[in-house]
Amino acid sequence: MAVVFEATKGLTGKPFHYCPGCTHGIIHRLIAEVMCEMGILEDTVSVASVGCSYNSYEYFACDAVQAAHGRAPAVATGIKRNLKDKVVFTYQGDGDLASIGAAEIIHAAARGEKITAFFINNAVYGMTSGQMAPTTLLGQVTTTSPFGRDASYQGYPINVSEMIAPLTGAAYVERVCLTDYKNIMAAKKAIKQAFLAQQANLGFTMVEFLSTCPTNWGKEPLEAMDWLKEKMIPQYPLGVFKGEEIDFKKVEADLKAAKEGAKA
Amino acid sequence: MASKKVLMKGNEVIAEAAIRAGCRNYFGYPITPQTEVMHYMAKKMVQIGGNFVQAESEVAAINMVYGAAAAGFRVMTSSSSPGISLKQEGISYIAGAELPAVVVNIVRAGPGLGGIQPSQGDYFQACKGGGHGDYRNLVIAPASVQELYELTVEAFNLADKYRMTCMILGDGTLGQMMEPVAFRDVEPIVEPEKPWAACGRGGRAEHNTVTSIYIQPDDLERKNLELVEKYKIIERDEVRYEAIGLEDAEIVIVAFSTCSRICRNVIRQAAEKGIKVGMIRPITLWPFPKQIIRDTAALPNVKAFLDIELSAGQMVEDVQIAVKGQKPVHFFGRMGGNLPMQKEILDKIIAIHEDPNKEALD
Numbered sequence: 219m220a221v222v223f224e225a226t227k228g229l230t231g232k233p234f235h236y237c238p239g240c241t242h243g244i245i246h247r248l249i250a251e252v253m254c255e256m257g258i259l260e261d262t263v264s265v266a267s268v269g270c271s272y273n274s275y276e277y278f279a280c281d282a283v284q285a286a287h288g289r290a291p292a293v294a295t296g297i298k299r300n301l302k303d304k305v306v307f308t309y310q311g312d313g314d315l316a317s318i319g320a321a322e323i324i325h326a327a328a329r330g331e332k333i334t335a336f337f338i339n340n341a342v343y344g345m346t347s348g349q350m351a352p353t354t355l356l357g358q359v360t361t362t363s364p365f366g367r368d369a370s371y372q373g374y375p376i377n378v379s380e381m382i383a384p385l386t387g388a389a390y391v392e393r394v395c396l397t398d399y400k401n402i403m404a405a406k407k408a409i410k411q412a413f414l415a416q417q418a419n420l421g422f423t424m425v426e427f428l429s430t431c432p433t434n435w436g437k438e439p440l441e442a443m444d445w446l447k448e449k450m451i452p453q454y455p456l457g458v459f460k461g462e463e464i465d466f467k468k469v470e471a472d473l474k475a476a477k478e479g480a481k482a
Numbered sequence: 483m484a485s486k487k488v489l490m491k492g493n494e495v496i497a498e499a500a501i502r503a504g505c506r507n508y509f510g511y512p513i514t515p516q517t518e519v520m521h522y523m524a525k526k527m528v529q530i531g532g533n534f535v536q537a538e539s540e541v542a543a544i545n546m547v548y549g550a551a552a553a554g555f556r557v558m559t560s561s562s563s564p565g566i567s568l569k570q571e572g573i574s575y576i577a578g579a580e581l582p583a584v585v586v587n588i589v590r591a592g593p594g595l596g597g598i599q600p601s602q603g604d605y606f607q608a609c610k611g612g613g614h615g616d617y618r619n620l621v622i623a624p625a626s627v628q629e630l631y632e633l634t635v636e637a638f639n640l641a642d643k644y645r646m647t648c649m650i651l652g653d654g655t656l657g658q659m660m661e662p663v664a665f666r667d668v669e670p671i672v673e674p675e676k677p678w679a680a681c682g683r684g685g686r687a688e689h690n691t692v693t694s695i696y697i698q699p700d701d702l703e704r705k706n707l708e709l710v711e712k713y714k715i716i717e718r719d720e721v722r723y724e725a726i727g728l729e730d731a732e733i734v735i736v737a738f739s740t741c742s743r744i745c746r747n748v749i750r751q752a753a754e755k756g757i758k759v760g761m762i763r764p765i766t767l768w769p770f771p772k773q774i775i776r777d778t779a780a781l782p783n784v785k786a787f788l789d790i791e792l793s794a795g796q797m798v799e800d801v802q803i804a805v806k807g808q809k810p811v812h813f814f815g816r817m818g819g820n821l822p823m824q825k826e827i828l829d830k831i832i833a834i835h836e837d838p839n840k841e842a843l844d
Contacts, residue, residue: 230689260683263553266693275691281680283552284693286575289545292537296509296549296557297680299533304682322545325538 228253230279239432239439241396242270245338246277248402249307252409253280258417262305263297265290267319269311270344288319291326294333305413307334313343316352316378323382323424330387330421334412337378340429341450348434352376355453360434375453379426383459389421390461393454395428397443401456411466418469420461428454487662492627492652493518493560495663496586497526499634500558502669505584506532507557509546511539511565514598515654516588519560540565544572544585551581552692554679556638560586562654563604564595566612573647574613577709578694582641584634585619586650588657591792591819599819600654600740605796608651609768616706618713620648620720621767623738627661633765639672644716651767653792655740655821721773722765728778731760733834736775736801737790738764740821745790748827755828757835758783767797775804786838787811790827792820802843810834810842 225231228250236242253259262280266272268287275282285293290308298306308315315323315337323335342360343349350363353375357366367375383391390412394405405427412423428450430442437445490498497519500508508523520536527534533550537543543559550557561569566587576583587608591601606612608621620640624630634650641648680690696702724742726749728734733752737745742763752759762778764771778784786809789798798813805811814830816822833840 260685263680263682265549272695273697275689275693279683279689281682281690282692283549283680284579284691284695285548286545286571289541289548289572292542292545293549293552295535295542296507296546296551297553298549299535299546300507300550300553300555301681321538322542325542329535 226250226254228259228279229277232276234277236270237433239430239442240270241427241429242338244396244402245336245405245427245429246274248406248409249336250278252406252413256410256413258305258413261303262307263301265294265297265306265308267308267310267314269314271309271311271338272345274309288314288317289322290314291319291322291331291333291335295326295329295331298331298333302332305334305416307336309336310338311344312337312339312341312351312353316376324385327382327385327388327422327424330389332416332419333422334416335424336409337424337426338429339378339426339454340431342431342434344431344434353378355449377454379424379459382424387422388424388460390415390423390464391459393426393428393456393459395446395451395456397447411464414466414469414473415461415464417473420464426454487664489660490627490663491518491658491660492630493588493657494522495627495631496560496634496650497522499631500584500638501526501530501532502665503556503635503638504671504673505556505558505638506530507547507550507555508533508559509535509537509543509550509557510559510561511537511543513562513565515590515657516560516562516586518657519586540568541571544569547583548572548576548579548581551576551583552579552679553681554676556582556642556673558584558586560588562588562590563592563601566604566607570607570613573619574615574617575694576647577613577617577619578615579692580645581692582645583647584637584641584650585647586652589651589653591817597819598654600792600821601817601819602653602739602741602792603794603796603817604651605767605791605793608649609770617709618646618716618768620644620646620716621651622648623651623765623767624656625739625742625763627659627663630656631663631665635669639670640720642673644712646712651739653740654819717769720766721769721771723771723774724763724765725760725774726763727758727760728762728781730758730783732758732783732785733760733788733831734778734784735759735761735788735790736764736797737761738767738797741790741792744822744824745827748824748831751824751828752831755832757831759831764797770800770804772800772804775801776806779805779808784809786834786842788830788834789813790822791815793817798843810838812842
C-alpha cells in the first residue's frame with residue numbers, strides 16, 4: 219500500500235509531555251518538518267531553554283544543547299561561531315527570552331549572529347505555574363498579577379519582535395500564530411525563511427509564535443484559541459517586522475547553486 | 483626544547499599559552515586587572531582565524547563558553563572576582579553537563595566591588611563550589627609568569643581529560659607583572675576525541691544532547707555519583723605542590739601563588755636568625771595537597787604550621803583539616819589589596835618559634 223503520510227523524521231517520536239491545547243507540539247512538528255524538507259536535520263544544532271520546553275531536545279532529532287535560563291542566544295553564539303556551516307536555533311519562551319534573557323537576545327541580534335531564535339509567546343510563565351511574563355497583557359490575571367496586570371503597578375507588555383526588528387543586525391523577524399490551517403502554514407513558511415536567511419548569512423533571525431496556555435490561562439483549548447485571537451493579536455499584531463524585501467526564492471536558489479557548486 | 487626567553491606580562495602570557503594549547507575561542511567581558519588577556523585575544527584570535535567575542539556581560543560570556551565547549555571546541559574565558567561571581571551560574575552548568583572549559587580568575591580584593599588590587603579572597607569560591615549544586619573545579623595556582631604559561635597549557639589538557647572547568651587562580655600581582663618566559667617549540671597538547679559533542683549529527687545514528695538536567699531523582703543521583711567518582715580520581719592523580727626544606731623545618735609555611743614568593747625570601751631571613759622554616763606551596767588548590775601536609779605534620783622536627791594568604795583565612799581551613807590537630811596551625815593574612823611585608827611574616831615566625839602554641843588557631 220502506498221504511504222500517503224508519515225511522521226516527520228525530524229522528531230524522535232517520543233510522545234510530547236505538553237498540555238492539551240498547547241501549541242508547542244505544533245511548533246515542534248513544523249520546525250522538524252522544515253529541517254527535513256530543507257535537508258538540514260543532520261546539520262542543525264538546537265538550543266533548548268528553561269520553561270515547558272526545557273527538554274525539547276528529547277523531541278527534536280537533531281543535535282542539541284540545553285541552556286541555562288535566558289542564555290540560549292549566548293550558547294548558540296558559542297556554537298555557531300565554531301560551526302559556521304551548520305544551522306543553529308534556539309527555542310525559548312517569553313519568560314526565558316523576554317525577561318531573564320532580554321540582554322542575551324538583544325545582543326545576539328545586535329551582533330547579527332547567524333542564528334535563529336524561535337520565540338514562543340503565550341503571555342505567561344507555564345512551567346512554574348502561571349506567573350506574569352513580560353508579555354502578559356494589561357488586565358490579564360496570573361498567579362503574580364492576581365488582580366490583573368495593572369500598568370501603574372506592573373508596567374507594560376513588551377513587544378519583542380518590534381523591539382528586535384529595528385536592530386541593524388536583525389535580518390528577518392516575523393510574528394505568526396497557529397490558530398488555523400492558514401496560519402499554521404504561514405508559520406511553517408516563516409520557519410523556513412528564517413533558516414534560509416541564516417544559511418545565507420544575512421544576520422540574526424527570529425520567529426515569534428503567539429501560543430496558547432489553556433492550563434495557566436484557565437481556559438478550554440478552543441476558548442484559549444479564541445482568547446489568543448481576540449486579546450493577544452491586537453497587542454501583538456502578526457506580520458513581517460524585518461526582511462520583507464528579502465527574495466527568498468532567490469536566496470534558496472543561490473544556496474542550492476552554491477551547494478551544488480561545492481559538490482562539483 | 484625551549485626557545486629564547488622573552489619578557490612578557492602575566493596576563494598576556496595566559497592568552498598566548500591558551501592559543502599555543504590550541505584554544506581558538508575566547509569570550510569575555512572587560513574587568514580590571516585581567517583586561518590584557520582580552521586585549522591580546524582580540525588581536526591574535528582574529529589574526530589566526532579563531533573566535534573572539536566581547537560579550538554583553540560575564541553571564542553571556544560564560545554561556546558562549548558553554549556553547550563552544552558543547553560543540554566540542556577548546557575554549558577559555560577570563561575575568562576578575564566580581565565578574566567570576568557572575569560566571570558561577572555557567573560554571574555550575576558546565577560541571578553538570580561535564581564540559582571542558584578553562585576559566586581564568588585574576589583575583590582582586592572584595593567583597594562587593596571591593597578594589598582592583600591583588601587578593602586571594604576567592605579561594606572559597608574557586609575551591610568550595612561558588613555556583614550551585616555538588617561539583618568541583620580543578621583549581622590551579624601558578625606563582626610566576628613561566629608557570630602561568632606552562633600551567634595554562636596544562637589546564638586545557640586537564641579540562642579535556644576530565645570534562646570539567648579547570649580554573650587558573652591568579653591575582654592582580656601575577657597578572658600585571660612582567661617576567662621572562664621561555665616558550666616551548668612544541669606544546670604537549672593532549673586532546674581526546676569528543677564523540678559526545680553537539681556539532682550536528684552528520685550521519686550519526688543518534689542525536690547528541692548536552693544537558694545538565696535530570697528530572698528523576700535516581701537519574702540525578704547517578705550523575706552525582708559519577709561526578710564523585712571522577713573527583714576521587716582527580717584527588718588521587720592530580721595533586722601538585724612544591725615542597726621546600728621540610729626535612730629539617732621547625733616551622734612550615736603553607737602559601738600559594740604570590741604569597742609563596744614573598745615567603746621564599748622570609749625563609750632565607752629566618753635561616754639567618756637560626757630558625758629553620760620550610761614551605762609547602764600548593765600548585766593545585768583543588769585537589770588540595772592534603773597528604774603531604776598531613777605527613778609533614780607527623781614529622782618530629784616540625785613544631786607548627788603558618789598559613790599565609792591574601793585573605794581573612796580561607797585555605798587555612800583546608801590546612802587545619804590536613805594537619806588534623808597534630809601540630810598548632812597559625813594564620814597571617816593581609817586584605818584589601820595589600821601584600822604582607824617580609825618583616826611582618828618574619829616577626830610572626832619569630833613569635834611562633836618562641837611559643838608554637840601561643841595564638842595558634844583552634
